[in-house]
Structure formats: structure tokens, C-alpha cells
Amino acid sequence: MFALVDVNNMYCSVERVFNPRLEGRPLVVLSSNDGACIARSNEAKALGVQMAQPWFQVRGLQKSHGLVALSANFELYADMSARMMAIASRYSPQVVPYSIDEAFIDFTGVRGDLTAVCRHLRATVLQELGLPTSVGIAPTKTLAKLANHIAKTCDRQPSHYGDAVSRRLAQVCHAGVLSAPELNALMAATEVGDVWGVGRKTADRLRAGGVASVLDLVRTDVPTLRRQFSVVLEKTVVELRGTPCAGVEDAPMARQQILVSRSFGEAVTQLDGIVEAVSEFASRAAERLRSQGSVAGALQVFIRTSPFRQNDRQHSPSAVLPLRPTADSRRIVSAACEAARALFRPGFNYAKAGVMLLDLHDAEQAGRQGELALQAAEPDGAAPSADRPALMQAMDSLNRRFGRGAVRMGSATSALANDAGTAAWSVRQDRRTPRYTTRWDELRLVH
DNA sequence: TCTGGGGTCCTAGGACCC
């Protein structure tokens, strides 16, 4: 059996832990530049705020309905997430985080009443962290996701599946102990688009073919689905029928690519600003690369104008550069800047840029192979000093100790600082709450 | 005026090889 545990409206719930006055109020958390809503409390959902909806479209609800908006405080959310994962790990040795707010728990071999176990887990997270969670339990991951969805819906809209059912299944739903008729009834009352792996496009095509509910999907001929859609949908249906296709173990290990990209606070028209931003993104990417112990064999840079500004001329070039495998910020940053210079054209309002590290490999393995290659290429055995890791280690530990950006590449320093001392391209985050749990100078004060 | 930032996997089609 698998359980999927996730925090309800994670970002909003975390903000409420540290500011209980937000309880019961419509609340959204905004993306960088306060551009779009990336988390909504139940009250905000009830007002009709959509996921990823642009902030300017719902800003009016502040005055009319008391909507509160905060800038995303990812450092705080990540720390609370780690605490939640640690609690989950008390209940099974096999806990695999799936995203910042959810984890799969493998209960293989665990005997007893899993509903009771998960209710206990839920109560513990609520007591120790103040975060509300939902849990779905089932023999496959896709069914556990579905059970989780049902548990949430029963909690929020008891009328959807009926009050009696909702009382039993709210918050923790164990699909593995339901009778076949009862599970069928739940599937018949759930839209096909609510299934994990069925997105908007696929849902539209399925509905056009008369498949509207989860039950309809489960009863569709599998070879037909594979022919008309893909193996992905085929696996999804097999899982919905109770046969596991995805084990907990095939969860990802090290990342296969690292992307750092950002929309600019205001449009960038000059090469200097682009190079500065790309330099900063590249060095952030290099930090992440080193923290997972990898080296990159290639790098991609893109810059782009805003597709939403229809009167602007559009330009969104990108370029891939091969690298001799490295995790050295200096080489990664200088390659990225070189690419940015080649991509830039004057006369465009650039709105966003990004740096992607590709072809990632384990640093130690790559190091051994690299030395061999170098010895072959340079018979005198001269090792390139640029790849000695000591400088990078020193940089990383200084930045850990004194805060990100304490030590940085010369090209990333702000030549274009405005009056406020920030570069034009840097993000706006006017509404961010303190990082209560990870910064000494932002601790909650108790008088 | 103002529209997120990460990731994964699959597929189709072209280049290339024998």
C-alpha cells in the first residue's frame, strides 16, 4: 500500500502558522514580481481566484472582499516542508518526497489499520507544525493520488460525494478497503481531469470521445487508449485498476537538469542588464549543481521578450553550449555570458532570461574520466587549475554562512543599480513575510 | 501598467550508418 500525504494549500497554510490572523480570510501567495497567484486558501478559491491567475486581474478583491496577498517565501516553505517530511519518516522508512508539499509513503509490509496510522500522522503534523494535511491510501500511486483528492473534496465540499460518505472519508481516505461498488460510485462522481496524469488537453480529448468520469476512463479499452493517446495514459489506467506500474523506488535521484530563470522586474533593453542577469542565474545554477555533487556537460541560455505584450516585437532566442564537464562557477558563468552576448539584439524589450545546466553527471566519476582524458591530451600532466574545487567550496561556505550573494562573480555585481540599490532586472517581492525559521535576524519576536 | 519557476517523460522526425 502507498499513502500520499500532502499539506492543504501549503503556502497559505504556512503563512497562517506564523500569522493566525490570516485564518478564515481569503489569502493568496504570489509568484516572483507578484505576477500571478501560485497558492490560494479555500476562501480565495471560493472567490473564484484561479491557479496561476495574474494578480492584476484579482487585485480588486483586496478592497471588495478583504483578499490578502503575500509574496512567496520559499525559504520558509522549504524549511516547513523538511519538517513535515521528517515527521512522515517516523511512520515508514520509505518516504519519498514528491514535491515541496507532498510525499509518497510506502507501507509495504506494514500491518494493521493504515487509516488509523495515517490519522495519527495527520494529527502529529497538525500538532507539531500547525499544518493541515490530507492523506490518500491505495495499492497504487495513481489510486493514492485519487484517494487523496477524494479526502480533500470530502473535507471541503461534503455535498459532492454525499454527507455520510464525506464524514467517513474526509482528510484520510483508504481506497484499498472500500467495496468495489463504493469505489465505482466515487469514480463515477469524479471528473476524468482530476486524475493524476490527465491534463487539460487529454481531458478535453477524452470528453469529446464520451469519457467524462474516472469510472468511464477505467472502463475504456486499454489498447485503444494506447493507440489513440500514449503509453502514459495506458499506465495511468492500469494503475487506476489497481495494478502498480510505478514503484516508490523509481523516484528520481539526482536532478537531470538544473534551470534558473526569472522574469525581470522591468523590461531590459541593454546588453549590460542581460549579461548581469544571466551571470547571476548561471552562478545560482552552479551552486545547485555543486550541492547535488554533479558536473554539467552542457549549458543552455535563453532570453525572451514578453508574449503578453502583443505590440512589442518578439524575440526569444536560445543557444546550447557544450562544456568540458565542470561545476566551476567561473567557467559556467563566462560561458553563459558569452552565449547571452551572442543572443542579444538591440531594440527589444526583454522580459525574462534563464540558464539551464544539462548533461549532468556525478562529479567524482566525471572527475576520474576527465583526468584520464586530460592526461591523454596533455602528456606533461599539467592539470588545469581552473577546476580545482577549493575556491568553489570556499565560495559556497561563505555564502551559506553570510547569506546568498555575500561572494559572487564580478560580472553579477549590480552595475545598473537604481535609486533603491537593486538592479532593474531583479525581482520585486514587496509582500514577503520574514523567514522565521531559517534566519536569526528574522526570528519571531515574543514580548 | 500588470501574466511563475521549477521539473519529468514521451514522441516524432531527421541525421547518420551499414
Added chain:
DNA sequence: TCTGGGGTCCTAGGACCC
């Protein structure tokens, strides 16, 4: 007139997730 066939590798793009 008629112009092989089968395999692999790589890349770009799409769909999906949170």
C-alpha cells in the same frame, strides 16, 4: 517510368505535474 531497408542516436517540442 522505376531509385533499399533497417537500425541507432539526437533534438525539439509537447504534455504533464506542482
